[in-house]
Amino acid sequence: MSTDAAMMETRSIEHIPEAERHGRPFSLFTLWFASNFQINALVTGAVAIALGLSFGLALLAIVVGNLIGALFMAYHSVQGPRLGLPQMIQSRAQFGYRGAILPFLVVVVMYLGFAVAGGLVAGPALADWLGISRDLGIVVFNVVVLVVALFGYRLIHAVSRVISVLSAIGFVIIFIELIQHVPANYHGSANNLATFMLAVSIFVSWQITWAPYVSDYSRYLPTKTKGTVTFLFTFVGSGFGAILIMAVGALGAAINGAAINADPIGFLGHRVPAVAGLLIFVLLLSLIPASAESPYGAFLTSLSAISPGNVLHSAKRSRVIYVCGFTVVSLLVTIVFPNNILNNFENVILFLLYLLVPWTAINLTDYYLVRHGNYDVMGLLRKDGPYGQWNIKTLVIYVVTILLEIPFVNSSLYEGPIAKSLGGADISWIVGLVFASVAYYFYARGQAVIGEPMPSGE
Structure with missing residues (x-):
């Protein structure tokens, strides 16, 4: 078998048999x-x-938000070794075989x-680094992201x-340079x-936006593999990785928020002129893992929505077709999108929060409090499986939770009446988590x- 063949993933959404399980939990940290x-x-x-x-x-x-959010995404990670399935296909147990298409669509949009x-960032x-146009950049x-996603x-x-x-x-290196230039009179407004x-x-x-990804990689x-070990490596890697880099972002914005908004990589890289080219290269590299996870995850989620038997036996070809199509669409959208990075990030992330919180609450409640990790794994992959086609009551809970969140929402696009009465505080995610879980x-x-044991399908 060639190196390329060994590296390229052959599985798609099907259950990973024990003979093909490999790796160590530390890989989740990196x-x-x-x-x-x-x-x-x-x-x-x-x-x-x-x-x-x-x-x-x-x-x-930054610390409070990431530590709270990482708890939920790390609990999802524990499901991977136990069930051997991609993250979103597990939603069939709560929403039904067809009903799960609703959260699938939300996640693909994410x-x-x-x-x-x-x-938009890269x-x-x-363009600045290579002397080419923004669109060509x-x-x-x-194209680079596409290659990584194709291999899986x-x-x-x-x-x-x-x-x-x-x-x-x-x-x-960037942090050491930035910390020397923090405005002494910056106190916030x-x-x-x-x-x-x-x-x-x-x-x-x-x-929480990582939650639909995590079992894909565990x-x-x-x-x-012990659940506590899976949880800890995921939690520490995700939570503390985000805290450290977001602190650098806050530091950079306190120095020059307009530059961060316009071209964060160029601004940060040129802070150290002697190694500016290398820093820009490293900053661009930093985008590749997460960016490759988007078309890869979208492929698994979309396939989970249809999962015809013939596709399961042609994972490589299916991934090539889907990932190429996804990349073309995202490329076209990116080119026509305005380059207002900070506002775009705030709007996208908050919008996803309102839609993903009900799903994560339902999924985790079902796994940890209702079924205690016991599922008919092969039944999740069958159209005639034990979880039915549509779970209308779960879908109603999902939609009602989103409706309940709306008055608590605060974004640049919309501010709910309760959020206004709270002075602009957005607690919609707390309301959503509590209501959907209960x-x-x-x-x-x-x-x-x-706690009733269910057949594993092994």
Whole structure:
């Protein structure tokens, strides 16, 4: 078998048999550290300063939001070794075989949004670095990401291991330079609880948007992998990786928010002229793991929505066709999109928060409190499986939760009446998590014997 053949993933959404399980949980740390320790997360950290927080309060919001959000995404990661399935296909147990298409659609839109965001950041930087046009820079970046996504699981992990080290070195150099230039008179313009809560919501959302990804990258680990170990490596890699890089973003925004908004990679790279070219190269590299996860994850999620039997036996060809199509769409959208990075990030991330919170609450409640990890794994892959076609009550809970969140929403596109009465504080994610978890638990406990073992399908 050639190296390329060994590297290219042959599986798609089917269950990973024990004979093909491999790797160690530490790979989850490098993957999620690299996925978070990148320029898009840096831009997200800058949003806290753009909202008007002082650097100290921005840093506190970054820590609180990421640690809370990482709890949820890391609990999803535990599901991978146990079930051996991609993340989103597990939703059939809660929503039904066809009903799960609704959250599938939401997640595919999320993948597209982050693919576009990556191009918006990389395009201007590549244009400046290579002396080409912005649009051509976007094309070059998307081609590189496309190659990694085509190979799939193994290459994404391998790239993440290398880039996590290079990114850490590059950002340490940038941090040392930035810390010397923090304005002594910068105190923020909106240091209040409402703005702080809005910032926390953004950082919680950053982590929860990883939730639809996580089992995709832990499902190849051996079944015997301890859940606590899977959880900790995912939590630390994702949570602390994001905290460190977002702190750099907040620092950079306090120095020059306009430059971060216009071209964050160019601004940061040129802070150290002697190695500017190398720094820009490293900053561009930092985008690759997370950017490759978007078309790869979108492929798995879209295939989960249809899952015809013939596709399962042609994973390579199916991935090539889908990932190329996805990249073309995201490329075209990126080219026509305005380059207002900070506002775009805030709007996209908060929008995703409102839609993903009900799903993550329902999924985790079902896994940990209702079925205790016991599922008919092969039944999740069958149209005539035990979970039915449509679970109308779960779909109602999902939609009602989103409707309940709306009055608590605060974004630049819309501010709900309750958010206004709270001075602009956005607590929609708290309302969504509590309502969806409680409502689903009391509904589901009447439908299944809690803790009843279900056949694994091995």
